[in-house]
Amino acid sequence: MSKKLFDRIAIIGLGLIGTSIARAARANGVVREIAGTARSEKTRLRVRELAILDDVVETPAQAVEGAGLVIVCVPVGASGAIAQEIGPHLAPGTIVTDVGSVKNSVLRDMEPHIPDGCFLVPGHPIAGTEQSGPDAGFAELFTNRWCILTPGAKANADAVAKLTSFWQALGSEVDIMDAEHHDLVLAITSHIPHLIAYNIVGTVADLESDTRLEVIKYSASGFRDFTRIAASDPAMWRDVFLANKDAVLEMLGRFSEDLSGLQRAIRRGDGAALEEMFTRTREIRRNVIEAGQETAEPDFGRARATSPDPD
């Protein structure tokens, strides 16, 4: 592409996602100039060292100066305050977006601070790893991944189209949906899986130390799979559960009901019920693999590549 999609973009928050966007935008020649800032001085210094951005500045207000696209990459609980801070400094026509895992609260918290003539198109790239911080980012993070946009009252078709082109230029496929629907689907796809992974790893963390060491030693039998997502960024996930409380509690209710059913089948020795259920769940993995969302290699492909193994 000879013409850049944006002349200058600003990234507020320079962790795994923020710096991956910067790396991907640069690698794909999508914009002329990338400015950005992070709350912590340590992070700003590190990003300067890594030389990922063109311009690392001290405040969000400075970062958005002259930017046609502003991408807020902070825990969702902070997005309202960031919007308030940058609102007065946005040039007319600027598109503001974010990358948070909850979208209804982001719309509610950011919209009031977006001045008329600017556009808000919240977004959620379904991409990441369990690692965090600027050193964890990489340019290929969004390749072949979905990015969901949830435009509200402060969006228009042009802004949505332009942001769609931006994510496509980073390698993603884009879906557009209602913020409330996003939050319900992601509650079961992402938030509940993280919650129960955090929970079982927490249960193990609370065991007496001898047993805990044995669980770690024999973790290839299943447990270690859960430690991955339970190693995700604590502040980000705290905010997700607070911001998507209703959908999370609703889905957690279904999960707990189903778990009670399994518990009862075990207590009663109902092998037929267990086997029937374990056969149905096998099908879902096939669907995930067929949808191109997972490797078909056994054990995530780690079985032969690395020293440890599973189950």
Next chain:
Amino acid sequence: MSKKLFDRIAIIGLGLIGTSIARAARANGVVREIAGTARSEKTRLRVRELAILDDVVETPAQAVEGAGLVIVCVPVGASGAIAQEIGPHLAPGTIVTDVGSVKNSVLRDMEPHIPDGCFLVPGHPIAGTEQSGPDAGFAELFTNRWCILTPGAKANADAVAKLTSFWQALGSEVDIMDAEHHDLVLAITSHIPHLIAYNIVGTVADLESDTRLEVIKYSASGFRDFTRIAASDPAMWRDVFLANKDAVLEMLGRFSEDLSGLQRAIRRGDGAALEEMFTRTREIRRNVIEAGQETAEPDFGRARATSPDPD
């Protein structure tokens, strides 16, 4: 090693684990001859085609003829019946072992059928993948993995030592412990993780079809991790939960209590409690990686190797 550990071994059950043992024993030159059988004719034919064993026979009784080591690789609920079937055909001095994920019930079910002069040393290689059947096996499955032996009343030191050497020759490290302790540790390390993975995948399987398709589409945000172990062999896992009922229900009780605590923190909006817990769990993954039981690569190393990505 110039002298073979065993002249002839018999493998009863030719799935992922049984055929991996055969492949590993042959690859490492551990035994002279490998006999085996499977209940299903289809499996026997396939293993003959694959030419992994020296002698694929019709019945367990035929398989154990002349074997110095018999390895029972069937769902744990079937191990008692197999012991009863082979008992009268075992030559004096034969060592019998198994590979089941529960050990107390295996001891209880098999011991009565082991004739005097033979030895029973139940075992559990902490290795496997979510796949099953003879085509899923491979020789390196046990490399650098733990194998736990739980000798009971029908074991002696020589038999334990010889079985230890066998597993070491296949690349494993060997631990010896009480069957009851094994079942408690594995309940939290392996059985509860499988149960809650089966449960959440089951919850998704029960969603209305539109939502289910969306969950699959966006599964890289967390859910897909759980689909792996929920794709494990249904009959094997049915038997695990029936055979280790008490320990599973005890650990499930702790898991559910902890989950109620998290649920309450979310309902009350107690961000500090959530963040504190999510920070503690991060440490556990570091421990698992430091114990050599997991790759340190982000996203199990699949992030850059395969088309899909996470979170």
